[in-house]
Amino acid sequence: MAGDRAPRVLILLCILHLHCLQGAKxxxxxxxxxxxxxxxxxxxxxxxxxxxxVRMFRQDYQKTPGYQKTSVPYAVSTYNLEEEQFKEYxxxxxxxxxxxxxxxDGPQSxxxxxxxxxxxxHLYMNQTDILDFLKQENYDIAIVDPFNPCHLLIVEKLGIPYIAFFPGPFSYPLGFWLPSPPSYVPMYVSGFTDRMNFLERVINTFLYLGSNMVEIKNEEIFRGVIEEHFPPDSRPTLSDLYHKAELWIYNMDFSIEFPRPLLPHIQYISGLRAKPAKPVSQDLEDFIAESGDSGFILVTLGSMVSTIPRTDLIREMNSAFASVPQKIIWRYKASQWPEDLKLAPNVRILDWVPQNDLLGHLKIRLLVTHGGLNSLTEAVYHGVPVLAIPLFADQPNNVVRIKAKHMGEYIPFYTIKSDKFSDxxxxxxxxKSYKTAAMKQSVIMRSRPxxxxxxxxxxxxxxxxxxxxxxxxxxxxxxxxxxxLLLDVILFIFSCVALIIYIIVKVIRFLIxxxxxxxKQKQN
Structure with missing residues (x-):
C-alpha cells in the first residue's frame, strides 16, 4: 500500500509546485x-x-504627504472615499x-x-461590487496588515486564507499567543530593556497581565462591525481571526530586537525597503559635496509627519542645526515653513527625500528620526548612527532598543533646546563607538542566510x-x-496535596x- 501511495503523493507535490511556479493569485x-x-x-x-x-485592495486616501508613485506593476482595486470621509481622515x-x-500620546490613544x-x-464592507469581484477571483492567499482589524474581517468575508504581516514590533502577546516571559521580555509600553531589575520585572509582569484588558477593549470596538456584516451563526471574534492566520510575519529583526522565544507560525522579516543605495539627484549631490569631510545629516520624522505644529520646536532644531559643521537635509514641507523663521544656511528642506539612498551615501554621518521601524531598519542596514525623537505609537519602544545596542541616543521632543540638541x-x-556599534548591527542584519x-x-x-x-x-x-494556563493540572495537584495532608493529619491525630x-489505661 505504501508503494502505491508514494507516486500519488509525488504527483500531488508536483502539481502544487507547478501551480506556484506558474504564479499564485x-x-x-x-x-x-x-x-x-x-x-x-x-x-x-x-x-x-x-x-x-497580485492585486491590492486599497482606499484612495493614504496619509503619506509628499510621496508620489506614478505606477505599480500589479493590479489595484480602489475604494474612493467621499469628501466627508476624506475630511474626517x-x-x-x-x-x-x-x-x-x-x-x-499614550497607550490609550x-x-x-x-x-x-x-x-x-462599515464602508469597506458595504462595497459589494468590489467585494463580489474579489470573491470571484478565487485568490490562493491574502496578505493583510492586522494593525487595522478591518483587513482581517474583509478577507474572512471573502473566504480567503491569509497571512498577517504586522508592520510593528512584537506586541499584544496574550491576544496573539506570543510567548513572552515577563522576566526577560519587556512589554510593548514598558520602556525597559531585556535586563530588568526586580522592580522593573514587577511592573513588567503587571503590564503583561494588563495587556489582555487592552485587547478585550479593542475587540469591543469592532463588535458592531462584526454583528452587522456576519450572520449570527458564523460571527468571528478578533481573537479567532488572529489565530486563524496561516502565518504571522513581524516587521522586526534581531539586530534591533532583544532575543525572545517564537512559535513556528511566527516569523520575522525586516528590511524589505532597505537596499543598496542608488545615486541621488545631481542637485542633492552638489549640496552634499559642499560639506567637505564633515558630511551631512539626514532629518526625517517619518512618512506621515511632514511638518511640526510647534514653532518653538522648529526654532530650537533650526538653531541647533546652524551650529553644527555638517550639511542638513531635512524632510519638511516647504510651504508650511514659518514665514518669520530664516532657514539655517547649512539646511536644505525637501517635501520628500530618497531616505534609503541617502542613508547609503558615503558622506552620511547621522540620521535624526522619529524612531519608526522602517527608518531604523534602513539605518541599521547602512550602519548609520541614530538620534531619535520618538513621538507616538511604537517609536518610544523602538528607540530604547537602539540605545541599548549603543548605535544611537534618543531625546524626548519636549526637552529639545538648541544647545542640548546640538551637543x-x-x-x-x-x-566613533556609535558608528562602530551601528556597523556591527549592520553586519548582523546583512549576514542573514x-x-x-x-x-x-x-x-x-x-x-x-x-x-x-x-x-x-x-x-x-x-x-x-x-x-x-494549566489551571486544571494545578487544581489536581493542589487537591492531591491537600488530600495527602488531610490523610497525614488524620493518621497523626489517630496515633496521638x-x-x-x-x-490513660496504664494510669488507671
Missing part, C-alpha cells in the same frame, strides 16, 4: 497610509516581480499629530484610532504549496484557556489519640 490590502502602505507596496511588488498575480490625523507633539478604523470598516549631535558624530525578499517569497509559497500553515500552529490554539488512650 495573491490579494494584498492597504487601508492605512504612511509606512504601513509603503511596506505593503513593497510586499506586493516583490511578489508580482517573482511571477505571482485628515482632521483626525492632524489632531493625532498635534496631540503627540503636545506630549499627550490607540482606542480613538481603532474607533475611526471601525467606523470606516547630542556632536556627541554621536564624534564618538537569506535576504528579506527571498524570505517573504519563500514563506508565502510554502504556505500555498502546503495548503496552509496548520502544521506550524501549536495545539494550544484549540485548548480552552484553563488548560493553556491511640497513644493517649493507652497511656
Amino acid at each position: 495573491i490579494l494584498t490590502t492597504s487601508f492605512i497610509g504612511g509606512s504601513h502602505h509603503l511596506l505593503m507596496e513593497e510586499i506586493s511588488q516583490i511578489l508580482q516581480d517573482n511571477g505571482h498575480d 485628515e482632521e483626525f490625523f492632524d489632531l493625532y499629530e498635534r496631540e503627540a507633539f503636545m506630549g499627550r 490607540l482606542s480613538p484610532l481603532l474607533t475611526l478604523y471601525a467606523k470606516h470598516c 547630542m549631535i556632536h556627541k554621536i558624530v564624534e564618538d 537569506f535576504p528579506p525578499d527571498q524570505q517573504l517569497l519563500g514563506w508565502v509559497e510554502h504556505i500555498i504549496r502546503s495548503g496552509g500553515g496548520g502544521h506550524l500552529r501549536p495545539y494550544s490554539y484549540q485548548q480552552p484557556w484553563y488548560q493553556q 489519640h491511640l497513644l493517649y488512650s493507652r497511656k
Whole structure:
C-alpha cells in the first residue's frame, strides 16, 4: 500500500509546485497610509516581480504627504472615499499629530484610532461590487496588515486564507499567543530593556497581565462591525481571526530586537525597503559635496509627519542645526515653513527625500528620526548612527532598543533646546563607538542566510504549496484557556496535596489519640 501511495503523493507535490511556479493569485490590502502602505507596496511588488498575480485592495486616501508613485506593476482595486470621509481622515490625523507633539500620546490613544478604523470598516464592507469581484477571483492567499482589524474581517468575508504581516514590533502577546516571559521580555509600553531589575520585572509582569484588558477593549470596538456584516451563526471574534492566520510575519529583526522565544507560525522579516543605495539627484549631490569631510545629516520624522505644529520646536532644531559643521537635509514641507523663521544656511528642506539612498551615501554621518521601524531598519542596514525623537505609537519602544545596542541616543521632543540638541549631535558624530556599534548591527542584519525578499517569497509559497500553515500552529490554539494556563493540572495537584495532608493529619491525630488512650489505661 505504501508503494502505491508514494507516486500519488509525488504527483500531488508536483502539481502544487507547478501551480506556484506558474504564479499564485495573491490579494494584498492597504487601508492605512504612511509606512504601513509603503511596506505593503513593497510586499506586493516583490511578489508580482517573482511571477505571482497580485492585486491590492486599497482606499484612495493614504496619509503619506509628499510621496508620489506614478505606477505599480500589479493590479489595484480602489475604494474612493467621499469628501466627508476624506475630511474626517485628515482632521483626525492632524489632531493625532498635534496631540503627540503636545506630549499627550499614550497607550490609550490607540482606542480613538481603532474607533475611526471601525467606523470606516462599515464602508469597506458595504462595497459589494468590489467585494463580489474579489470573491470571484478565487485568490490562493491574502496578505493583510492586522494593525487595522478591518483587513482581517474583509478577507474572512471573502473566504480567503491569509497571512498577517504586522508592520510593528512584537506586541499584544496574550491576544496573539506570543510567548513572552515577563522576566526577560519587556512589554510593548514598558520602556525597559531585556535586563530588568526586580522592580522593573514587577511592573513588567503587571503590564503583561494588563495587556489582555487592552485587547478585550479593542475587540469591543469592532463588535458592531462584526454583528452587522456576519450572520449570527458564523460571527468571528478578533481573537479567532488572529489565530486563524496561516502565518504571522513581524516587521522586526534581531539586530534591533532583544532575543525572545517564537512559535513556528511566527516569523520575522525586516528590511524589505532597505537596499543598496542608488545615486541621488545631481542637485542633492552638489549640496552634499559642499560639506567637505564633515558630511551631512539626514532629518526625517517619518512618512506621515511632514511638518511640526510647534514653532518653538522648529526654532530650537533650526538653531541647533546652524551650529553644527555638517550639511542638513531635512524632510519638511516647504510651504508650511514659518514665514518669520530664516532657514539655517547649512539646511536644505525637501517635501520628500530618497531616505534609503541617502542613508547609503558615503558622506552620511547621522540620521535624526522619529524612531519608526522602517527608518531604523534602513539605518541599521547602512550602519548609520541614530538620534531619535520618538513621538507616538511604537517609536518610544523602538528607540530604547537602539540605545541599548549603543548605535544611537534618543531625546524626548519636549526637552529639545538648541544647545542640548546640538551637543547630542556632536556627541554621536564624534564618538566613533556609535558608528562602530551601528556597523556591527549592520553586519548582523546583512549576514542573514537569506535576504528579506527571498524570505517573504519563500514563506508565502510554502504556505500555498502546503495548503496552509496548520502544521506550524501549536495545539494550544484549540485548548480552552484553563488548560493553556494549566489551571486544571494545578487544581489536581493542589487537591492531591491537600488530600495527602488531610490523610497525614488524620493518621497523626489517630496515633496521638491511640497513644493517649493507652497511656490513660496504664494510669488507671
